[in-house]
Amino acid sequence: MCKRYLFTVEYDGTAYCGWQKQNNGLSVQEVVERAIFKICGEEASIVGSGRTDAGVHAYAQVFHTDLSTNIPYRKLPFALNTALPDDIKIKNCRVVNKDFNARFSAKEKTYIYKMYISVHASALRARTHLHVLPGVDAELMKRGAEYILGRHDFKCFLAANSQVKDTVREVYSINFTKRGDELTMRITGNGFLYNMVRIIVGTLLDVGYGKIAPERVKTIIESGERKFAGKTVAPQGLYLYKIKYKKR
Amino acid sequence: MCKRYLFTVEYDGTAYCGWQKQNNGLSVQEVVERAIFKICGEEASIVGSGRTDAGVHAYAQVFHTDLSTNIPYRKLPFALNTALPDDIKIKNCRVVNKDFNARFSAKEKTYIYKMYISVHASALRARTHLHVLPGVDAELMKRGAEYILGRHDFKCFLAANSQVKDTVREVYSINFTKRGDELTMRITGNGFLYNMVRIIVGTLLDVGYGKIAPERVKTIIESGERKFAGKTVAPQGLYLYKIKYKKR
Numbered sequence: 001m002c003k004r005y006l007f008t009v010e011y012d013g014t015a016y017c018g019w020q021k022q023n024n025g026l027s028v029q030e031v032v033e034r035a036i037f038k039i040c041g042e043e044a045s046i047v048g049s050g051r052t053d054a055g056v057h058a059y060a061q062v063f064h065t066d067l068s069t070n071i072p073y074r075k076l077p078f079a080l081n082t083a084l085p086d087d088i089k090i091k092n093c094r095v096v097n098k099d100f101n102a103r104f105s106a107k108e109k110t111y112i113y114k115m116y117i118s119v120h121a122s123a124l125r126a127r128t129h130l131h132v133l134p135g136v137d138a139e140l141m142k143r144g145a146e147y148i149l150g151r152h153d154f155k156c157f158l159a160a161n162s163q164v165k166d167t168v169r170e171v172y173s174i175n176f177t178k179r180g181d182e183l184t185m186r187i188t189g190n191g192f193l194y195n196m197v198r199i200i201v202g203t204l205l206d207v208g209y210g211k212i213a214p215e216r217v218k219t220i221i222e223s224g225e226r227k228f229a230g231k232t233v234a235p236q237g238l239y240l241y242k243i244k245y246k247k248r
Numbered sequence: 249m250c251k252r253y254l255f256t257v258e259y260d261g262t263a264y265c266g267w268q269k270q271n272n273g274l275s276v277q278e279v280v281e282r283a284i285f286k287i288c289g290e291e292a293s294i295v296g297s298g299r300t301d302a303g304v305h306a307y308a309q310v311f312h313t314d315l316s317t318n319i320p321y322r323k324l325p326f327a328l329n330t331a332l333p334d335d336i337k338i339k340n341c342r343v344v345n346k347d348f349n350a351r352f353s354a355k356e357k358t359y360i361y362k363m364y365i366s367v368h369a370s371a372l373r374a375r376t377h378l379h380v381l382p383g384v385d386a387e388l389m390k391r392g393a394e395y396i397l398g399r400h401d402f403k404c405f406l407a408a409n410s411q412v413k414d415t416v417r418e419v420y421s422i423n424f425t426k427r428g429d430e431l432t433m434r435i436t437g438n439g440f441l442y443n444m445v446r447i448i449v450g451t452l453l454d455v456g457y458g459k460i461a462p463e464r465v466k467t468i469i470e471s472g473e474r475k476f477a478g479k480t481v482a483p484q485g486l487y488l489y490k491i492k493y494k495k496r
Contacts, residue, residue, distance in 0.1 A: 010372055012372050057372060088371050089369045089374075123336050126260065
């Protein structure tokens with residue numbers, strides 16, 4: 001009997017063109033679908049909570065798919081992991097109602113962005129963090145972040161080439177954690193536009209370096225102009241951290 | 249004028265056949281020597297504190313080399329880093345006396361070995377940690393580690409194919425740190441045999457899983473037989489962490 005399964009998957013995005021299947025590169029989605037075919041013999045089409053870009057990582061991307069397999073859901077992660085590469089691993093699986101949708105039932109998403117502040121680049125963090133030069137003030141970044149909280153039209157933080165029409169989103173929280181030379185931003189909202197988190201980090205780094213005042217973030221949002229915001233920082237510091245779903 | 253320079257270098261060893269130059273693979277040493285040639289125009293031969301194996305990482309490998317360059321020593325890391333790949337970066341440089349030798353002046357070495365304890369493998373830690381299954385008792389590992397402390401003939405922890413004659417070393421400390429699902433071993437000694445740290449971790453995991461009693465570590469050391477010790481665990485969890493030198 002065909003059932004709907006919800007999977008949580010962790011991946012190191014370095015080697016992939018992103019989550020979503022594409023013609024011009026290997027995606028995480030494609031690798032997972034191949035593993036499902038190998039283990040279950042079914043040509044499943046999986047639906048992720050949303051896309052992640054090339055080089056972006058996930059602690060817990062979520063997807064659903066319908067399968068007729070006889071493998072018990074508790075065994076599926078073990079079985080699929082034998083067919084997955086080291087940089088993509090299933091962490092969890094459960095059975096959900098047929099009206100559950102990994103994309104449309106998502107209520108809240110959390111991303112984290114990892115940086116380290118250092119004169120020299122760190123070889124061991126090249127794939128996992130953004131290298132930031134000393135002189136950045138995390139307190140200023142926090143003050144700038146306050147203007148992002150709440151419900152706004154975030155058109156200014158949308159990649160210039162995007163066709164999205166509805167650019168209103170709500171950001172619930174932004175926190176910064178500093179440990180040693182590492183600075184991590186954690187951001188939660190009801191959803192994020194294409195490149196939005198990376199442009200927010202780029203803009204807040206402009207604030208942190210004193211290039212623009214924290215209050216300027218308010219003006220940038222009000223302008224709705226991508227050109228006033230900071231640059232899109234590198235993908236390797238970004239991690240899809242958590243998806244919260246409506247009560248089922 | 250030719251001066252002797254001491255460099256500290258960080259590297260992600262995943263892509264390399266180890267520190268030492270070899271005919272059948274790309275080594276960290278070779279990549280660093282090429283960068284020196286590119287920046288300084290000198291065919292330098294660099295001397296590391298010791299070898300690290302294929303896939304083993306370093307937070308702070310140390311090497312010395314003699315150069316006639318006019319580039320001030322404080323600028324050398326910046327200059328060399330422009331010619332080095334993302335996974336090898338110079339962290340520090342200073343001028344030392346001609347009698348300083350990165351290998352023979354080393355007094356103390358510290359390695360760390362990173363593990364995580366989890367039912368499923370972690371995609372984001374595939375290159376950086378050893379995956380250990382639940383059921384391992386870190387307290388037992390600590391008790392087993394106590395028998396390793398001090399000056400012993402560590403022949404039992406030497407790779408079977410090694411030709412080394414003097415197998416006596418002194419281990420000053422072994423500490424375990426647990427944070428979340430991660431378990432890290434830190435070991436300091438006057439030097440380590442080929443594969444010694446990885447065989448120690450393999451042996452202590454046998455203790456941690458209850459396969460052998462902690463006291464058995466003493467017997468294994470006394471036996472001097474490689475076959476009684478645990479297996480050589482994977483290289484990706486191992487990091488050369490610190491080298492301490494004699495006062496100069």
